[in-house]
Amino acid sequence: MKIQETIWITGASSGIGEALAIEYAAPGVRLILSGRSEDKLRSVADKCQERGAEALVFPLDISVTDQLQAKVETLREKVDRVDVLVNNAGISQRSKVLETSLSTHRKLMEINYFGTIELARLVLEWMIEKGGGTMVVMSSITGRFGFPLRSSYSASKHAILGFFGAMDLEYSKQGIKVCMILPGRINTPISLSALKGDGSQKGTMDKGLAGGMDVRKCARKIKRAVRKGKYITYITRKEIILVWIYKFFPSVFRLIARRINPE
Numbered sequence: 001m002k003i004q005e006t007i008w009i010t011g012a013s014s015g016i017g018e019a020l021a022i023e024y025a026a027p028g029v030r031l032i033l034s035g036r037s038e039d040k041l042r043s044v045a046d047k048c049q050e051r052g053a054e055a056l057v058f059p060l061d062i063s064v065t066d067q068l069q070a071k072v073e074t075l076r077e078k079v080d081r082v083d084v085l086v087n088n089a090g091i092s093q094r095s096k097v098l099e100t101s102l103s104t105h106r107k108l109m110e111i112n113y114f115g116t117i118e119l120a121r122l123v124l125e126w127m128i129e130k131g132g133g134t135m136v137v138m139s140s141i142t143g144r145f146g147f148p149l150r151s152s153y154s155a156s157k158h159a160i161l162g163f164f165g166a167m168d169l170e171y172s173k174q175g176i177k178v179c180m181i182l183p184g185r186i187n188t189p190i191s192l193s194a195l196k197g198d199g200s201q202k203g204t205m206d207k208g209l210a211g212g213m214d215v216r217k218c219a220r221k222i223k224r225a226v227r228k229g230k231y232i233t234y235i236t237r238k239e240i241i242l243v244w245i246y247k248f249f250p251s252v253f254r255l256i257a258r259r260i261n262p263e
């Protein structure tokens with residue numbers, strides 16, 4: 001079947017990226033699945049192929065920014081265009097400011113910010129050559145306010161909103177659409193790989209996240225928002241109230257958020 005749409009998803013080996021790949025998988029869709037764990041990507045690719053999609057396993061470590069150009073060039077030899085780039089790969093944090101080394105702060109920014117923007121920059125050039133495309137970026141509601149134990153995570157999620165907001169203004173006339181996604185709590189294993197202050201992984205599942213939105217529901221909402229070309233989409237349940245309270249009553253937000261027992 002002729003390919004009608006090519007969608008590149010980073011962080012496709014787990015959680016939201018995996019669910020999104022499966023949600024998009026259909027005849028006529030080509031999926032490019034990236035992340036570090038090739039075995040996990042292969043198993044996601046199998047599920048996508050069962051649904052009739054073409055799925056290309058394309059492992060990469062987004063934090064190795066000086067290799068991303070070569071990666072994009074390799075991909076350009078395999079596929080003619082990317083219609084949608086879902087900048088989803090990311091890691092979280094569970095450590096207070098004073099417990100966190102600078103190298104841990106840098107590691108979070110390397111993956112969640114620098115790797116993400118460098119890949120987007122390289123694909124942006126390619127998309128413009130082909131007449132346009134959609135840049136989806138996975139921020140978070142903590143891209144709207146700081147949250148305990150997530151100082152640099154929150155900073156990285158604020159930072160990408162600023163970067164992609166500027167990209168939208170600069171390149172919309174060249175056919176580039178930006179869709180910013182701000183999830184609340186989604187039930188994924190993200191807390192397992194969240195960094196502690198010394199850079200080691202937390203290794204346990206947060207209770208709050210386990211009670212979060214089902215990841216397949218989250219994927220359906222993201223797909224719908226991207227299809228509609230929505231600029232900003234919150235994927236939340238009751239957590240959305242924190243966004244509005246912070247926006248209109250920041251002092252009240254601080255009273256509430258200080259009482260939340262963070263994990």
Ligand SMILES: NC(=O)c1ccc[n+]([C@@H]2O[C@H](COP(=O)([O-])OP(=O)(O)OC[C@H]3O[C@@H](n4cnc5c(N)ncnc54)[C@H](OP(=O)(O)O)[C@@H]3O)[C@@H](O)[C@H]2O)c1
Nearest residue numbers: 011013014015016035036037061062089090140186188190
């Ligand atoms: N779950 C939530 O409640 C929530 C809320 C707000 C925002 N988000 C955001 O949603 C995105 C996906 O998170 P998730 O919840 O689905 O977590 P997840 O299940 O842990 O998935 C994270 C994905 O990112 C990939 N990744 C991590 N480091 C990478 C690197 N250096 N290079 C390439 N890929 C890398 C992982 O693949 P490998 O390990 O195979 O590399 C994995 O596929 C993240 O950006 C996260 O910040 C999640």
